[in-house]
Amino acid sequence: MLKIALIGLSSLENIAFREISAGLTSMNLEFFAGFENLRPIADKYNAYIVKSELFLLNSDFFLPRKNQTIVIFNSLSHNCSTPLSIFHNTDQAEIESMLASLENTKSDKEVPTADLSVREKEVLKEVAGGLTNKEIAEKLNISVNTVITHRKNLSGKLGIRSASGLSLYALMNGLI
Amino acid sequence: MLLTKDSRLSEGIFFDSSLIPVIYRFGISLGVGDKSIEELCEEKGLPTSFFLAILNTFINPTYSPEDVENIFDTNILLDYLEKTNDYYSRIQLPNIERHFRLLIERSDGDNNLEHIFSFFNELKQELESSINSDHSQWFPMIRHQVEDTIYVANSSLPEGDYINLLPDGLGNSFGACNNVEEKLNDLASIFVVHLKGEYDKNLCMAVVNAIFTLRKDINQNNRIRNRILLPAVIRLFGLNI
Numbered sequence: 001m002l003k004i005a006l007i008g009l010s011s012l013e014n015i016a017f018r019e020i021s022a023g024l025t026s027m028n029l030e031f032f033a034g035f036e037n038l039r040p041i042a043d044k045y046n047a048y049i050v051k052s053e054l055f056l057l058n059s060d061f062f063l064p065r066k067n068q069t070i071v072i073f074n075s076l077s078h079n080c081s082t083p084l085s086i087f088h089n090t091d092q093a094e095i096e097s098m099l100a101s102l103e104n105t106k107s108d109k110e111v112p113t114a115d116l117s118v119r120e121k122e123v124l125k126e127v128a129g130g131l132t133n134k135e136i137a138e139k140l141n142i143s144v145n146t147v148i149t150h151r152k153n154l155s156g157k158l159g160i161r162s163a164s165g166l167s168l169y170a171l172m173n174g175l176i
Numbered sequence: 177m178l179l180t181k182d183s184r185l186s187e188g189i190f191f192d193s194s195l196i197p198v199i200y201r202f203g204i205s206l207g208v209g210d211k212s213i214e215e216l217c218e219e220k221g222l223p224t225s226f227f228l229a230i231l232n233t234f235i236n237p238t239y240s241p242e243d244v245e246n247i248f249d250t251n252i253l254l255d256y257l258e259k260t261n262d263y264y265s266r267i268q269l270p271n272i273e274r275h276f277r278l279l280i281e282r283s284d285g286d287n288n289l290e291h292i293f294s295f296f297n298e299l300k301q302e303l304e305s306s307i308n309s310d311h312s313q314w315f316p317m318i319r320h321q322v323e324d325t326i327y328v329a330n331s332s333l334p335e336g337d338y339i340n341l342l343p344d345g346l347g348n349s350f351g352a353c354n355n356v357e358e359k360l361n362d363l364a365s366i367f368v369v370h371l372k373g374e375y376d377k378n379l380c381m382a383v384v385n386a387i388f389t390l391r392k393d394i395n396q397n398n399r400i401r402n403r404i405l406l407p408a409v410i411r412l413f414g415l416n417i
Contacts, residue, residue, distance in 0.1 A: 158365070158369070158370070159361075159362075159365035159368075159369055160362045160365050160366065161358050161361065161362060162355070162358050162359050162362050164295060164298055164359070164362075165295065165358075165359060165362030165363070165365075165366065168291055168292065168294075168295045168362075168366060169366070169370060171288075171291055172288045172291060172292075172366075172370060172372070173370075
């Protein structure tokens with residue numbers, strides 16, 4: 001089942017998406033007014049349909065997941081090929097095609113990854129960026145011991161211990 | 177399985193075929209017949225206790241040789257480690273690289289093989305650098321010390337001062353080997369757990385098998401370095417580490 005989060009859309013847009021997706025199998029849509037409350041659990045979803053303003057405000061989350069994201073623009077003048085984008089006057093067939101492409105993206109490319117917490121992913125990104133444990137602690141405002149604990153958990157879940165191995169994993173999974 | 181001087185070498189090889197490259201390093205080829213280890217060692221002029229200790233270290237992950245000081249002639253140990261290094265740089269690394277390049281070439285799907293290959297290259301360079309350091313610096317230095325001669329690593333240093341350089345450099349040298357082992361474990365995990373996309377399955381199996389073989393060899397070899405060579409060096413140089 002493809003779980004899609006619709007974020008920041010108007011009621012009418014939400015209804016439209018629900019109707020369009022009804023014709024597609026194995027899709028489960030959930031609606032959110034904003035992104036802040038969703039962020040801690042956002043990785044539970046396989047794909048995101050998000051208003052352009054929220055996409056820009058939370059680009060650190062959406063850009064690494066660009067293959068899983070549809071951005072809704074209000075203006076006809078934008079032209080964006082990646083991430084996937086739709087406009088208010090886009091016809092129903094095109095939207096269906098885009099939703100179907102999300103479905104294919106999941107079935108073809110998604111790899112069952114370890115269930116990493118939001119904090120573990122943040123630590124992983126910083127490790128991949130070449131930061132030391134001390135630097136990560138300062139950046140995330142946590143203690144060095146907490147960073148070490150997160151790194152141990154990452155190694156336990158992923159079976160990868162070296163910093164360059166963790167960087168490779170982050171790269172392979174769109175985290176950097 | 178614990179091999180003794182009366183065991184047939186063929187029994188050991190049937191038990192664990194990873195002994196094949198190890199016996200090659202001692203100048204023994206396949207076709208060992210039913211000779212005992214002691215008979216083969218006499219034939220080849222090898223010290224039986226040393227040969228047995230190396231074989232048992234390889235096939236038993238928890239084996240720790242006793243009477244290390246008497247069994248291990250440092251020069252013979254260094255000869256063995258040099259041949260091991262040569263085997264890595266001339267046979268195993270090029271073998272993985274060749275198969276890996278073919279795997280990338282013959283895999284059309286959307287996969288991460290190029291990224292993984294970069295990681296392998298990083299590991300390869302680290303191992304080659306560690307081997308160069310062994311052959312150009314550490315092994316000659318240890319041999320000179322064994323022969324009770326003064327080795328001047330850097331002619332600008334006063335005679336004998338080179339020894340002050342040992343602890344950090346030695347630590348880095350042994351640390352580098354352990355880093356390579358850690359990265360090989362990571363590489364194996366990445367293939368087994370995290371590989372995605374389409375790829376040539378036969379070539380992938382060849383690459384993974386070669387990685388597992390090198391991983392096991394380096395793992396066992398590091399045990400020899402850490403448990404036998406390092407204490408011997410510490411004794412030789414009278415280091416207080």
